[in-house]
Amino acid sequence: MQVIKYVFQPHGDARGQLVALEEFKDIPFRIKRVYYMYDTADGVTRGYHAHKSLQQILVCIHGSCKIRLDNGKEKKVIPLEKPYEGLYISYAMWREMFDFSIDAVLMVLASELYDESDYIRNYDEFLEYIKDSGDNTAADGDKNDESTFC
Numbered sequence: 613m614q615v616i617k618y619v620f621q622p623h624g625d626a627r628g629q630l631v632a633l634e635e636f637k638d639i640p641f642r643i644k645r646v647y648y649m650y651d652t653a654d655g656v657t658r659g660y661h662a663h664k665s666l667q668q669i670l671v672c673i674h675g676s677c678k679i680r681l682d683n684g685k686e687k688k689v690i691p692l693e694k695p696y697e698g699l700y701i702s703y704a705m706w707r708e709m710f711d712f713s714i715d716a717v718l719m720v721l722a723s724e725l726y727d728e729s730d731y732i733r734n735y736d737e738f739l740e741y742i743k744d745s746g747d748n749t750a751a752d753g754d755k756n757d758e759s760t761f762c
């Protein structure tokens with residue numbers, strides 16, 4: 613499974629750091645929605661779903677958390693702990709977010725507006741979906757385990 617991490621350019625000076633994210637420049641899609649989660653209770657795992665067409669970039673802008681990605685063939689856990697790093701998640705990828713630090717703020721940049729019909733919330737349906745669609749976008753890239761874009 614190919615894991616795509618973006619390392620954003622911080623604009624640092626004596627005052628501190630600033631990261632700016634622009635669609636099609638720093639982010640590979642039009643940003644139609646931004647949401648974030650915080651105050652996540654200890655021991656909670658969120659997610660447990662895939663999307664049919666949504667692409668997203670997850671940035672843990674404060675604290676830390678872990679993301680489990682599962683393409684139906686392989687699972688990977690990716691720690692997010694730097695406010696200048698973004699994890700790309702394609703459609704047809706099962707995701708779980710867990711191990712949130714008490715101060716974690718996980719921001720998500722999304723390619724589409726919120727649409728419940730885009731969710732696959734049952735794992736067996738997800739496996740059927742990727743088999744039926746014949747789409748191995750999320751499952752390919754076995755040659756490169758991790759790609760980083762700056």
Ligand code: T46
Nearest residue numbers: 645647649658659660663666668670707709720725726
């Ligand atoms: C994803 C992961 C990374 C809205 O009304 N609008 C929104 O844009 C979103 C994202 C959620 N909601 C509502 C729907 C639920 O009543 O907020 C509630 C919590 O959503 P959900 O249980 O889907 O949250 P997570 O953390 O399991 O998943 C979210 C995203 O939904 C999902 O697309 O990829 O974060």
